[in-house]
Amino acid sequence: GEDVEQSLFLSVREGDSSVINCTYTDSSSTYLYWYKQEPGAGLQLLTYIFSNMDMKQDQRLTVLLNKKDKHLSLRIADTQTGDSAIYFCAESIGSNDYKLSFGAGTTVTVRA
């Protein structure tokens, strides 16, 4: 079955780096995603990584994938107050690349 786990909370000082971790179980996942959800809003796709990649960088975002350990992380450099949100890790399920299983979300709080 599919099971995605994340730590529930992260508090970080403005300007520091944030690292959000996620573990997943489906070794056949083709894509792994990070979504951001602000209060009362839907999900915004931040970035995704193909399963045969180890790292992907996109401006302040760096995604690291350890396929052997089924571990995914999202690093946000120079964290800003606007980065306060819930971050969801998601994996594509089996052969259905577009069907997703989500983690419970990590609430990131940026303090001044």
Add this chain to the structure above:
Amino acid sequence: GAVVSQHPSWVICKSGTSVKIECRSLDFQATTMFWYRQFPKQSLMLMATSNEGSKATYEQGVEKDKFLINHASLTLSTLTVTSAHPEDSSFYICSALGEREETQYFGPGTRLLVL
């Protein structure tokens, strides 16, 4: 591009009534849309996959007669919560699969409160 809208953004209804939620892909065609339900401080739970021109595929434990899905066009899917009860109160989010099936684009969600 790739904008998905939902209407209404929030709705309050009496127990026993039915509520329809619309999900539209505004600038692209979506043969596949998804409906999720999110409880407070919890993850998104996939309810069903909506396919244009065919019946929706429901996840295990989701009552298809309770949650009616109609995907009548390439830009619109509707979710009708029939005979709503307070336990149906939740945040309902839809998504649409991009034309190249590269990812899902999410709507802003609809908050339903059943009194």
